[in-house]
Amino acid sequence: MSALSSKPLAAPAAATPPPPSRGMRLVRAYMRNRMALFGLLLMLVVLFLAVFAPWIAPQNPYDLKQLSLMDARRPPGTESMAGFTFVLGTDALGRDIWSGILYGLRISLTVAVVSALVALTIGSTLGLTAAWRGGRTDALIMRIVDLQMSFPSILVALILLAVLGRGVDKTIIALVTVQWAYYARTIRASAMIEREKEYIEAASCMRLGAWRIMTRHLLPNCLPPLMVVVTVQIAHAISLEATLSFLGIGLPETEPSLGLLIASGYAHLLTGTYWISIFPGIALLIAIFAINLVADHLRDLLNPRLAR
Amino acid sequence: MTEFIVRRLLQAALVVAVMSLLVFTGVYAIGDPVELLINPEADQATRDMVASQLGLDQPLWRQYTLFVANALQGDLGRSFVFNIPAIELILQRMPATLELAALATLIALVLGVPLGLYAGMRPYSPVSHTIMTGSILGFSLPTFWVGLLLILVFAVWLGWLPAFGRGKTASVFGVEWSVLTLDGLRHIVLPAANLALFKLALIIRLTQAGAREAALQDYVRFARARGIAPSRVLFVHILRNLMIPIVTVAGIEFGGVVAFAVVTESIFNWPGMGKLIIDSINLLDRPVIVAYLVVIVFFFVLINLLVDLLYTLLDPRVRLSGGSR
Numbered sequence: 001m002s003a004l005s006s007k008p009l010a011a012p013a014a015a016t017p018p019p020p021s022r023g024m025r026l027v028r029a030y031m032r033n034r035m036a037l038f039g040l041l042l043m044l045v046v047l048f049l050a051v052f053a054p055w056i057a058p059q060n061p062y063d064l065k066q067l068s069l070m071d072a073r074r075p076p077g078t079e080s081m082a083g084f085t086f087v088l089g090t091d092a093l094g095r096d097i098w099s100g101i102l103y104g105l106r107i108s109l110t111v112a113v114v115s116a117l118v119a120l121t122i123g124s125t126l127g128l129t130a131a132w133r134g135g136r137t138d139a140l141i142m143r144i145v146d147l148q149m150s151f152p153s154i155l156v157a158l159i160l161l162a163v164l165g166r167g168v169d170k171t172i173i174a175l176v177t178v179q180w181a182y183y184a185r186t187i188r189a190s191a192m193i194e195r196e197k198e199y200i201e202a203a204s205c206m207r208l209g210a211w212r213i214m215t216r217h218l219l220p221n222c223l224p225p226l227m228v229v230v231t232v233q234i235a236h237a238i239s240l241e242a243t244l245s246f247l248g249i250g251l252p253e254t255e256p257s258l259g260l261l262i263a264s265g266y267a268h269l270l271t272g273t274y275w276i277s278i279f280p281g282i283a284l285l286i287a288i289f290a291i292n293l294v295a296d297h298l299r300d301l302l303n304p305r306l307a308r
Numbered sequence: 309m310t311e312f313i314v315r316r317l318l319q320a321a322l323v324v325a326v327m328s329l330l331v332f333t334g335v336y337a338i339g340d341p342v343e344l345l346i347n348p349e350a351d352q353a354t355r356d357m358v359a360s361q362l363g364l365d366q367p368l369w370r371q372y373t374l375f376v377a378n379a380l381q382g383d384l385g386r387s388f389v390f391n392i393p394a395i396e397l398i399l400q401r402m403p404a405t406l407e408l409a410a411l412a413t414l415i416a417l418v419l420g421v422p423l424g425l426y427a428g429m430r431p432y433s434p435v436s437h438t439i440m441t442g443s444i445l446g447f448s449l450p451t452f453w454v455g456l457l458l459i460l461v462f463a464v465w466l467g468w469l470p471a472f473g474r475g476k477t478a479s480v481f482g483v484e485w486s487v488l489t490l491d492g493l494r495h496i497v498l499p500a501a502n503l504a505l506f507k508l509a510l511i512i513r514l515t516q517a518g519a520r521e522a523a524l525q526d527y528v529r530f531a532r533a534r535g536i537a538p539s540r541v542l543f544v545h546i547l548r549n550l551m552i553p554i555v556t557v558a559g560i561e562f563g564g565v566v567a568f569a570v571v572t573e574s575i576f577n578w579p580g581m582g583k584l585i586i587d588s589i590n591l592l593d594r595p596v597i598v599a600y601l602v603v604i605v606f607f608f609v610l611i612n613l614l615v616d617l618l619y620t621l622l623d624p625r626v627r628l629s630g631g632s633r
Contacts, residue, residue, distance in 0.1 A: 035441070147323065150612060152564040154571070155604065159331065162589045162597055239450045243571055246452045247586055262453060266575075270471070274460055281453040289448040296444055 029301055039293025046287045050105040057099035062256075076275055089275040091264060097275060100261055101283045107257040108284070111168065112237035115175035116230060122176065123183025124226065128214050130184070131191035142188070145181040153178040153240060161249045171250045175237050186229045190222040224302045231295035235288045242284055258284040316616065320609040327605045328379070331598055332372050375598070384602060385595030389588075394599035398581055402603075403483045404474060405573070405580030409565040411487065411500040416507035417558060424515025425550075429542065431520055439512060446509025451568060455502045455575035462498060470495050472577040499576040503569060507561055514557055518550045559615035563608045 030036055049056060076089040076097075088097040130141040148156065157174040164170040194200065195218065203213045242259030244250030246266075251257050256264075258280045265276025359365045366374070375385065384395045427436035463471035474495055478488035486492030522528060523546065531541045570582035577583070581600060588596040 150560075151605075151608060152567040155567040158567075158570060158585070158589075159601060162585075235448070239448075242450055243452050247571065247574055249586070249589060259452075262456065266456065269456060269460055270464060272464055274464075277453075277456050278460070281450075281456065284450060284453065285448055288450070289445060292444050292448050 026301060030297065033297055035293060036297035039290050039297065042286065042290035043294055046105065046290055047109070049102055050109045053102035053106050057096070057102045059096050059099050061095035061100045061103060076279075088279045091261075091276045097261075097279050100256065101258070101280050104256055104258040104261050104280060105283060105287065107251070107255050108238055108241060108259070109287070111172060111175070111241050111251070111257065112234050115172045115237050115241075116179065116234045118172070119176045119179035119233065120183050120226075120230060123180035124187045124219070124222075126180070127184035127187035128191055128218065128222075131188045131195060132210065132214055132218070138188075141184065145184050148177075148181040149185070153236070154243065157240060157244055158249070161244060166249060166252050168251060168255055171241060171244060174244070174250075175240060178240065179233050179237065182229055182233060183226065186225050187219075187222050190225050191218055194218055194221045228295055228299045228302060231291055231298060235291040235295065238284070238291075239288055313617075316613055320613060323609055324602070324606055328376070328598075328602050329372070331601045331605075332375060333368070379602065384599035387588075387593055387596045389591050389593045389596075394595040395603070397584065397596060398599055398603055401579060401581045401584050403485065404578060405566060405569050405582060407485060407487060408496065408499055408503060408572070408578060408580060409562060409569055411496060412503035412565055413507060413558060413562055415500060415504035416511050417554075419504075420508045420511030421515050421554065424512040425519050425542065425547070427512065428516040428519025429523065431516075436516075440516065443509040443512040443516075446505055446512075449505065451502060451506060452571050452575055454505055455499075455572060458498045458502055459575070469498050471498065474579060499572050499578050502576070503565060503572045506568070507558075507565060510557065510561065511554065514553060515550060518553060519546055522546045522549055555618060556615055559611060559618065563604075563611045566607065567604065 030040075054060065074090045079085055088101070090096055091100065126141050130138040156178050160174040160177055161170060164173065200213065200217060203217050208217075241250055241257060242262070245257050245259030246263045248263065251260060253260065261280035262277045262284070265273070265278075265280070268276050356365065378384065382395060383393065386392065387394050387397050390397055423439050427439040430436050459471045462469045474484075474486045474492060476489040476491040477484035477486050478492070486496050528541060528545055531545050532538075536545075566581075569578075569580055570586060572578065573580045573582035574586050581604075585597065585600045587593075588600070
């Protein structure tokens with residue numbers, strides 16, 4: 001009897017599992033798209049290669065003891081003096097291109113991620129402040145954003161680097177200056193909408209501090225559109241850094257990012273020694289493409305106008 | 309309307325003034341150009357003489373007021389390197405850049421709008437998927453690397469097109485143009501294609517998104533329900549509404565193309581303003597850097613103004629504040 005009575009009690013619980021949270025639903029919707037999944041996988045592979053570069057690379061291309069000028073400008077597939085194969089060939093100093101790419105990827109990704117995070121912090125602080133304070137503060141911050149965004153990023157970075165000179169820190173400053181306005185504008189737009197909702201009113205009624213409401217209540221609800229901007233901006237930062245370094249005004253020679261590797265092969269291109277420039281370029285392309293693919297599907301997923 | 313234009317002009321003048329101040333103070337901080345211009349073994353007296361000739365011994369604010377006073381008369385200083393007025397140097401190089409940017413924008417529009425429309429009208433066809441994935445690729449490909457690839461394939465391997473320079477130019481109204489000669493056209497193809505790529509991807513995506521949204525609107529459904537031919541719905545109803553964002557973006561992006569020409573010009577050795585600014589940064593040719601930046605800021609402000617005006621002509625729904633109804 002007791003076994004029978006317990007059954008109808010357990011059944012409804014089993015039939016209706018707790019509804020998946022918004023985050024879980026997003027993850028599931030994302031996983032359903034094959035291109036999106038491919039992009040994510042590619043991004044993780046690139047990240048893995050960059051993080052573990054010293055353990056994966058067959059040689060340390062910047063350790064002079066491991067280099068031999070006898071190996072200079074070997075086409076892809078040549079065997080090295082040390083016994084391993086130069087899968088992607090060597091450059092003018094006998095450095096393995098594949099190892100150079102792995103180390104370069106590390107530098108490129110580090111610079112891009114650091115600059116994106118700094119820009120995110122500055123941009124979202126200013127954007128939230130603008131939305132929260134409104135009035136003159138808002139007008140001032142948004143005019144600066146407008147002014148900044150009316151100039152293309154390459155031009156702003158060019159001006160800054162012309163003034164500051166070459167260097168890792170200077171390149172990061174230039175990238176942050178280029179990016180912060182996008183974060184500020186995005187977060188302000190969603191904060192303006194969220195600000196009017198009841199939960200914020202409730203939090204204000206509870207006399208919570210402005211800072212606490214902004215960081216604990218407003219910010220988390222503004223995150224979804226920000227996620228898209230972060231991914232897009234990281235890809236943009238990688239590309240911009242490579243461009244600036246290629247032009248010789250970004251990173252110094254001591255930090256051989258992918259852009260500098262490509263620049264070093266530029267002079268050899270006309271003689272048909274294509275691999276020095278082309279393979280680092282392909283690596284750069286794969287990294288940016290993977291991130292953009294992820295960003296593109298995140299955007300579709302989070303766009304209420306295209307909601308299915 | 310007049311009030312709107314006057315207000316926009318005042319705003320524009322303010323932006324140019326603020327930017328020139330920022331750029332001037334900023335550029336003042338870069339190294340010492342005297343070091344580059346004279347023999348390193350020269351004594352202090354010679355150095356001082358050169359510095360005072362260039363006006364570098366004056367205090368910063370004095371240099372700036374002088375700069376503004378001269379700038380208002382169209383004099384932005386003399387190039388330290390070429391010893392000719394900086395503005396003249398830039399104006400000499402400007403046609404090459406404008407010609408390249410205009411051709412690139414044209415390529416992007418002519419190819420981008422039809423491809424975007426197709427992908428927007430048939431969002432689930434495999435061809436559309438290819439177009440859209442291709443456009444992400446267009447965003448992902450860094451301009452400079454595509455430039456290298458173009459040189460490698462078309463100049464080195466196939467040997468079809470020249471990789472460097474402007475080629476023969478023809479003179480019209482005292483300005484040299486490459487597009488007017490066959491040799492010049494052969495030279496401009498690769499850099500223009502290179503510069504167009506990013507804008508092409510942008511215009512495809514913009515057109516696709518717009519067409520996809522417009523196809524669901526009531527006015528399109530109504531037009532279909534009335535039995536209007538699909539091609540007429542596409543070209544008259546949808547395209548006309550799409551032209552507003554496309555023209556706006558193409559206009560604003562024209563400035564971006566001019567700025568991005570820095571990269572393309574450096575790769576293809578195209579003697580425009582962009583190559584000039586990179587060379588000037590490396591040589592610390594301060595008057596040229598400042599003059600370039602003031603000219604390009606002016607250029608941008610002008611483009612934004614024109615786009616705003618065009619916008620109101622294309623879209624009667626845009627009512628200007630202060631305008632009478």
